Amino acid sequence: MLSKMIEALYLKVFVNIIVKRASTIVYIEIHSKKKVLNSIHSEFETTSLNDKMLAFIQKYIKESPYYYISILDRAVVQGALPSCQKQKMLFYKDMSDSEYRCYDGKWAYYTAKSEMYETEKIYESIGLDFIFSPFVLIAKFFKDKIVGKIAIYVLIEDNYLSIAVFEDEYLLYAKHCDLDTISEIDDILLSDNVDVDEELDFDDSGIDLESMDVDDDGIELEDFGEIEDLDSLEDIDEFDDSKDVEEELLESDTDLKEADVVDKSNEDYQRFSAIQSAVADYYKDERYESKFLENIYIADGIGVSRELKKYLEEEMFLNVYIRHMEIDVEICELAQEELSS
Amino acid sequence: MKYSYIKPRKKSPFTADVQLIITFFSMTFIMLFTTYAFLLFKNYTFTQDRQALISSTIDLQNSIDEMDRKIAYIKKQKDLAEKVFTQNMVLKDSITNLFDLVPERITLSRAELLKNGLILYGITPSKDVYNFMLLAPLRSIFQKTYSSFYPQKNGWLRFVSTNYINEDDTEELDSEN
Numbered sequence: 001m002l003s004k005m006i007e008a009l010y011l012k013v014f015v016n017i018i019v020k021r022a023s024t025i026v027y028i029e030i031h032s033k034k035k036v037l038n039s040i041h042s043e044f045e046t047t048s049l050n051d052k053m054l055a056f057i058q059k060y061i062k063e064s065p066y067y068y069i070s071i072l073d074r075a076v077v078q079g080a081l082p083s084c085q086k087q088k089m090l091f092y093k094d095m096s097d098s099e100y101r102c103y104d105g106k107w108a109y110y111t112a113k114s115e116m117y118e119t120e121k122i123y124e125s126i127g128l129d130f131i132f133s134p135f136v137l138i139a140k141f142f143k144d145k146i147v148g149k150i151a152i153y154v155l156i157e158d159n160y161l162s163i164a165v166f167e168d169e170y171l172l173y174a175k176h177c178d179l180d181t182i183s184e185i186d187d188i189l190l191s192d193n194v195d196v197d198e199e200l201d202f203d204d205s206g207i208d209l210e211s212m213d214v215d216d217d218g219i220e221l222e223d224f225g226e227i228e229d230l231d232s233l234e235d236i237d238e239f240d241d242s243k244d245v246e247e248e249l250l251e252s253d254t255d256l257k258e259a260d261v262v263d264k265s266n267e268d269y270q271r272f273s274a275i276q277s278a279v280a281d282y283y284k285d286e287r288y289e290s291k292f293l294e295n296i297y298i299a300d301g302i303g304v305s306r307e308l309k310k311y312l313e314e315e316m317f318l319n320v321y322i323r324h325m326e327i328d329v330e331i332c333e334l335a336q337e338e339l340s341s
Numbered sequence: 342m343k344y345s346y347i348k349p350r351k352k353s354p355f356t357a358d359v360q361l362i363i364t365f366f367s368m369t370f371i372m373l374f375t376t377y378a379f380l381l382f383k384n385y386t387f388t389q390d391r392q393a394l395i396s397s398t399i400d401l402q403n404s405i406d407e408m409d410r411k412i413a414y415i416k417k418q419k420d421l422a423e424k425v426f427t428q429n430m431v432l433k434d435s436i437t438n439l440f441d442l443v444p445e446r447i448t449l450s451r452a453e454l455l456k457n458g459l460i461l462y463g464i465t466p467s468k469d470v471y472n473f474m475l476l477a478p479l480r481s482i483f484q485k486t487y488s489s490f491y492p493q494k495n496g497w498l499r500f501v502s503t504n505y506i507n508e509d510d511t512e513e514l515d516s517e518n
Binding site: 003006007010065066067068070073099101103111116120127128129130131132133136334337338339341 | 343344345346347348349350352353354355356359
């Protein structure tokens with residue numbers, strides 16, 4: 001009781017760290033009771049914790065003993081599973097080396113213990129209070145959408161992609177992709193003269209539903225056959241027409257420089273490939289309940305190009321909804337929610 | 342812990358700076374209170390000592406008064422003793438003189454010394470001898486003199502001479518004692 005009273009007298013400082021491919025974003029919010037007094041955003045050219053970043057963070061955490069440092073989990077081995085029961089989890093993954101948490105008792109998200117300890121070690125000079133999974137971020141950000149019918153939800157970070165399929169708040173499938181790792185694998189495969197198409201199925205051509213039917217002999221994709229929605233293009237048109245006004249379509253973001261456009265286009269193609277690969281995995285893997293996907297909701301944390309939307313719509317026949325996300329702000333809100341719980 | 346993989350660290354308002362400030366103020370207050378307590382104790386002991394000294398002074402004063410009284414009494418006693426000694430000397434001299442005054446023809450058989458007088462018993466050959474040779478000196482000493490004679494078989498006279506000095510003189514002597 002006394003500690004709560006003392007706590008109310010102090011400012012609360014929320015430090016949120018997002019590690020990107022070659023830099024780190026530090027977002028700081030200073031709260032007085034429930035009022036935001038100040039918010040600071042800064043980017044540092046490091047992926048760990050250099051002196052400059054340390055000094056920057058320490059400058060603000062000195063303002064109050066009640067400071068909370070949050071980080072978005074950047075582990076390569078992380079994901080989410082459709083069940084919260086340990087026995088059922090084993091069906092999907094050996095969890096002995098993983099730390100996991102249940103989300104509302106409906107599904108679970110996990111991360112590799114070793115990577116979590118490594119993250120804690122990197123930031124041990126300032127310490128960490130919260131490590132959040134990107135899947136929690138997706139579930140929170142699209143909480144108005146995941147309660148509805150099945151859709152694929154993607155969180156796009158600079159070098160990571162978190163893909164989840166939700167239906168009525170239940171998770172059906174999830175995958176976390178490290179784009180750097182994927183591109184490295186691509187390079188290795190290319191250098192070994194391996195047929196990428198064969199290995200990754202869809203990298204260039206996207207999902208060819210008809211050819212999939214023929215190749216897979218209708219075993220895994222029987223569900224496709226039963227779905228008539230694909231045949232009726234009118235319905236798809238209706239989806240296009242019925243796009244939520246609230247969704248922030250990034251079609252207007254066309255003022256990019258040409259070089260940036262090329263780079264972004266490449267990266268977006270990589271992202272598209274990862275999504276395509278995940279969808280294929282979702283359909284093929286017998287462990288997951290493979291229901292037909294027609295909508296994709298993208299939480300855009302970096303500002304993707306129009307290309308990605310075009311790829312997804314043209315190659316995968318998905319209705320694409322892109323909503324811009326301030327990842328740092330979302331993490332800060334999560335930290336606040338975590339404290340109040 | 343709802344969503345995070347790790348629990349937040351326990352936060353305490355007692356940071357290093359605050360701890361330093363609290364330590365500083367605690368030390369200051371402890372020193373102040375210690376000094377205050379020491380002064381209170383010293384003040385108490387001083388008060389006690391003062392009370393004891395006052396009490397001792399009063400006792401000594403009483404003792405001095407008592408001693409003064411005793412000295413005065415002793416001085417009085419000494420004076421009285423000297424006076425008595427002097428009187429005794431005077432009396433002795435008087436008696437010696439008195440016996441010197443008694444002529445050879447008169448024989449004293451008894452003498453009684455009173456506080457304010459002298460009673461002489463004796464034998465005289467005659468009244469005249471007595472009157473001329475003894476009464477006259479007695480009258481010079483005593484204010485009141487009474488003489489009685491009783492004849493004896495051999496013709497001599499037995500006499501009783503009662504002599505008194507004035508009572509006022511006696512009282513003066515008493516008061517002086």
